[in-house]
Amino acid sequence: MAPTLRIDPRDARPIWRQIEENVQHLVARGALPPGASVPSVRDLARELQVNPATVSKAYQRLTDAGVLSVRRGEGTFVSDTPPPVSDSRRNGRLQEEATRYASLAVTLGASREEALATLDAAWSGLTNGGAGSESSELEGEEA
Amino acid sequence: MNPIVLEGLTVRYGDRLALDNVSFAVPEGSVYALLGRNGAGKSSLIRCLLGEQRPASGRALLLDRNVWTERALALEEVGVVSEEPDAPPAMTARQLSRFCSRLYRTWDAAGLEARLRRFGVSATTPFGKLSKGQKGQVSLALALASSPRLLVLDDPTLGLDAVARKAVFEELIGELADRGITVFITTHDLAGVERIADRVGVLRAGRLVLDEEMETLKTRFRRVSFPRSQAAGAARLEALAPVAVAARGWEVEAVVSNYDEESFSASRLGGEDGEDPEVSVLTLEEIFIALTGEVQEVKA
Numbered sequence: 475m476a477p478t479l480r481i482d483p484r485d486a487r488p489i490w491r492q493i494e495e496n497v498q499h500l501v502a503r504g505a506l507p508p509g510a511s512v513p514s515v516r517d518l519a520r521e522l523q524v525n526p527a528t529v530s531k532a533y534q535r536l537t538d539a540g541v542l543s544v545r546r547g548e549g550t551f552v553s554d555t556p557p558p559v560s561d562s563r564r565n566g567r568l569q570e571e572a573t574r575y576a577s578l579a580v581t582l583g584a585s586r587e588e589a590l591a592t593l594d595a596a597w598s599g600l601t602n603g604g605a606g607s608e609s610s611e612l613e614g615e616e617a
Numbered sequence: 618m619n620p621i622v623l624e625g626l627t628v629r630y631g632d633r634l635a636l637d638n639v640s641f642a643v644p645e646g647s648v649y650a651l652l653g654r655n656g657a658g659k660s661s662l663i664r665c666l667l668g669e670q671r672p673a674s675g676r677a678l679l680l681d682r683n684v685w686t687e688r689a690l691a692l693e694e695v696g697v698v699s700e701e702p703d704a705p706p707a708m709t710a711r712q713l714s715r716f717c718s719r720l721y722r723t724w725d726a727a728g729l730e731a732r733l734r735r736f737g738v739s740a741t742t743p744f745g746k747l748s749k750g751q752k753g754q755v756s757l758a759l760a761l762a763s764s765p766r767l768l769v770l771d772d773p774t775l776g777l778d779a780v781a782r783k784a785v786f787e788e789l790i791g792e793l794a795d796r797g798i799t800v801f802i803t804t805h806d807l808a809g810v811e812r813i814a815d816r817v818g819v820l821r822a823g824r825l826v827l828d829e830e831m832e833t834l835k836t837r838f839r840r841v842s843f844p845r846s847q848a849a850g851a852a853r854l855e856a857l858a859p860v861a862v863a864a865r866g867w868e869v870e871a872v873v874s875n876y877d878e879e880s881f882s883a884s885r886l887g888g889e890d891g892e893d894p895e896v897s898v899l900t901l902e903e904i905f906i907a908l909t910g911e912v913q914e915v916k917a
Contacts, residue, residue, distance in 0.1 A: 483811055483900045488832045516794035520787045524812045525648055526794035577895075 481522050489524055493532035495567065501541055501552055502559045510552045512542060618681060619644055620767045620799040621666070625675035628661045628823075635661040637823040638675065643816070648793070648800040650810045653820035654909050659803050660700070662820065663771050666801075667697060680767060696760030700771040702752040706745025710755045713744065714762065721763040729762040736784050749776040757785060761792060768792070770802040774809065782809060789813065811901035821909050831901070838904045839876040842868045842895045853894075861907040872899065872907040 479496050481489055500506040512518075515533060519526040533550060536542040543553045579589035621643035628636040636658045643649040653659045664670035665677045668688035677684045682691035704713055710733055718724035733740050736754040738747065747755065753773055760768060768789075774782040786809055792798050804810050817834055819827035827834070841857060845867050854862065859871035876896075899907070 481812065483808070484898045486836075486898045488835070489812065516791065519790045519794055522812070523783065523786050523790070523809070525815060526790060527646070527815065 479518070479522065481524060490528045490531040490535075493518075493522075493524075493529060494535050495563070497532070497536055498539075498541055498559050499564075501556050502564075506552050508552050508554045508556060512550050512552065514549060620680055621649070621801055622678040623662075623666075623675070624678070626662065626665055626672050626677060627674045628658070628665065628670065629673045634823050636665070636672070639820070639823075639825045640675075641818055641825060641828045643799060643801055645799055646797050647816055648789075648802065648814045649816045649818065650814035651801065651803045651818045651820065652807070652905055652909075653803075657820040657909070658823040659820055660771075661823075663699075663769070663803065666769060667699075668692065694763075694766040696763060696765035696768045698753060698756045698760050698768075698770045698773045700775065702756035704744045704752075704755075707743050709741050709743055710738065710758070711740040713755070713759060714740075717759055717762070723764055725762050725764065729758045732758040732761065732788060735788070736781070750778070750781055753777065754781070754785065757788065761788070764796065766798060768798055768800045768802075770800065770804075772804050773802065774804060774806045782806060786813065807902040807905055808900065817901070819905065819908055826908060834904065835898070835901075837874055837876050838899045838907070839873050840897045840899055840903070841871045841873055842897070843871075845869050861910065872903075 479493060479500075481492055485492055487495070497506070497512070506512065512533075513521065515526050515529045519529045522529070533542060537544060537550075539557065540553055541556045542550050544550050575593070576589065579592075584592070619642040623642070624640050626636050626639040627634070639658075639662065651659060651662065661670065665672050666679070666684065668677075668684040668691065671685055679691040679695055680693075684691040708716070711730070714724075714726050714729050718726060730740055733755065736751075736758070738751045738754050738758075744752065744755065753776065757770070757773055774785055777785065789800060790813070793800070802810060802814070811831070815831055817827065817829060817831055818825055841859075842865075843853070845864070854869065854871055857871055857873050858875065860874045861872040863870050
């Protein structure tokens with residue numbers, strides 16, 4: 475089974491882009507290694523409870539970008555040499571999530587030091603035996 | 618060809634206008650979700666769509682046929698799950714399957730039984746002894762057994778718990794993946810349909826107030842929250858031309874329907890005296906409430 479992908483209705487990105495970028499990150503991080511098989515469009519759509527056309531669009535774009543490759547009759551796999559995630563997109567995403575976390579910390583009245591220490595602790599928690607899934611992304615909290 | 622086309626559909630009950638000149642089309646292979654509060658006109662629209670009600674004016678086309686004048690032909694390749702699934706109470710799902718199989722050119726009895734197993738509904742229990750949710754599931758399994766090109770689902774998850782709802786959506790997703798059917802669905806399960814529908818229509822007091830792709834809908838709606846205490850808040854609120862405004866605790870929340878990142882960041886909504894307001898994404902349910910809920914007057 476592939477590492478967990480999650481869809482967030484409060485994410486400003488359309489679902490197909492969430493899938494596309496999450497797969498890209500899983501591949502870039504090595505959670506989905508070269509040659510690994512990914513779920514079929516049908517299976518992933520059922521798992522995420524989304525329209526298969528949405529998954530199909532994400533897979534098509536990932537295939538066009540050389541991240542995934544389709545072997546006729548066998549299924550879809552991570553390419554043997556997937557291209558790295560583009561820096562600007564990666565940095566943009568990192569920045570976006572950092573801003574969410576920072577504003578949450580400010581709202582809660584945390585100090586800069588406290589916020590950084592908490593991030594650091596969360597990081598350690600992930601790298602020591604954490605499941606290492608994309609679901610560790612910070613979630614914005616509702617006011 | 619658009620499997621469903623509604624042209625100026627109008628329905629009157631005495632003096633009351635239940636549907637007021639409603640027109641829209643459902644593109645082939647799409648999942649179209651029709652939303653509306655109770656009494657908004659969904660049931661009248663479905664009745665017209667299934668040829669059960671004659672519109673005062675306008676017409677409904679199913680698979681290119683006028684459903685009022687050619688009902689049998691128009692519905693030949695349409696699977697229907699109605700809000701109140703009905704069948705002879707003594708008949709089991711298996712008997713219903715055998716009965717219905719004679720009415721269609723193709724009938725997948727094995728697939729139907731497999732679906733019932735996935736739903737956890739017995740094929741040998743009389744229909745009258747099933748719960749409302751189970752009746753809906755039997756009805757969906759029957760509707761899919763004829764391999765329809767178009768599915769019309771009137772609140773198919775009503776009365777189902779979370780697990781059973783998921784099972785219903787999984788069957789729909791499987792059909793979409795395998796056969797590329799077109800789905801027209803009304804539902805109160807906005808969180809579930811948000812992930813599946815690619816087009817949304819909203820009825821309000823008989824009028825279609827929205828007919829749009831889910832993706833653009835999600836892109837243009839945002840919630841903007843200001844602290845209540847912020848001076849000049851009222852003027853700023855007005856400038857946003859919000860579709861809904863509500864007071865929540867010490868914040869004023871405005872829902873805007875014309876959001877675009879550039880103009881919103883360029884105008885620096887926060888002004889000079891305070892922080893920028895918080896801008897957040899709305900779920901389909903929140904957009905629906907903003908469009909159809911009661912209007913609240915708020916002093917900023």
